[in-house]
Amino acid sequence: EDKVVQSPLSLVVHEGDTVTLNCSYEVTNFRSLLWYKQEKKAPTFLFMLTSSGIEKKSGRLSSILDKKELFSILNITATQTGDSAIYLCAVDRSGGGADGLTFGKGTHLIIQP
Amino acid sequence: KAGVTQTPRYLIKTRGQQVTLSCSPISGHRSVSWYQQTPGQGLQFLFEYFSETQRNKGNFPGRFSGRQFSNSRSEMNVSTLELGDSALYLCASRPGQGARSNEKLFFGSGTQLSVL
Numbered sequence: 001e002d003k004v005v006q007s008p009l010s011l012v013v014h015e016g017d018t019v020t021l022n023c024s025y026e027v028t029n030f031r032s033l034l035w036y037k038q039e040k041k042a043p044t045f046l047f048m049l050t051s052s053g054i055e056k057k058s059g060r061l062s063s064i065l066d067k068k069e070l071f072s073i074l075n076i077t078a079t080q081t082g083d084s085a086i087y088l089c090a091v092d093r094s095g096g097g098a099d100g101l102t103f104g105k106g107t108h109l110i111i112q113p
Numbered sequence: 114k115a116g117v118t119q120t121p122r123y124l125i126k127t128r129g130q131q132v133t134l135s136c137s138p139i140s141g142h143r144s145v146s147w148y149q150q151t152p153g154q155g156l157q158f159l160f161e162y163f164s165e166t167q168r169n170k171g172n173f174p175g176r177f178s179g180r181q182f183s184n185s186r187s188e189m190n191v192s193t194l195e196l197g198d199s200a201l202y203l204c205a206s207r208p209g210q211g212a213r214s215n216e217k218l219f220f221g222s223g224t225q226l227s228v229l
Contacts, residue, residue, distance in 0.1 A: 048217050
């Protein structure tokens with residue numbers, strides 16, 4: 001059975017800290033790994049990773065994928081209160097009959113002023 | 114460009130009733146997926162529609178069904194509601210050109226369903 005495991009499940013840090021969120025996966029026919037940020041209701045897209053070792057960056061956020069060890073990390077530097085959210089990791093599979101995205105349960109990140 | 118629109122935003126039903134949720138994808142997007150989000154299980158895939166055809170289905174009972182119209186709008190229906198169906202139901206769309214390609218999903222704000 002496909003599995004995506006995120007850790008930690010919750011994290012409380014102070015503004016300005018750097019955080020690392022983890023995502024490990026076991027899926028057949030891996031196509032890509034995606035990170036989403038969910039602040040209220042609608043998850044918003046952050047990164048899509050398909051190749052190992054290529055770091056994706058967007059401002060203070062960055063992410064990298066290791067297809068050999070089957071994990072990804074999401075880094076946030078110089079955190080701000082606006083980074084408080086649930087961060088979701090999901091894996092997409094290829095091939096006919098693929099069952100949508102498989103999501104982890106998310107990391108609930110709280111940034112204290 | 115307008116985002117994915119879901120209606121209604123909130124819904125309260127009682128056990129045994131049925132409910133229909135609506136989703137309008139981003140203009141030009143032909144693929145619509147539905148997900149159920151609960152605190153215990155996280156986001157779980159329900160089904161995906163492309164060009165009015167169900168392309169994939171998750172591991173949910175037959176009480177959960179859906180359809181897609183020619184304008185790509187989609188509805189999902191849950192019959193004989195149970196307390197455990199209380200959840201946030203999220204709809205997502207993507208262009209879905211041709212064979213299933215590597216595209217990111219754009220999510221709506223969801224319908225929060227409470228079953229009493």
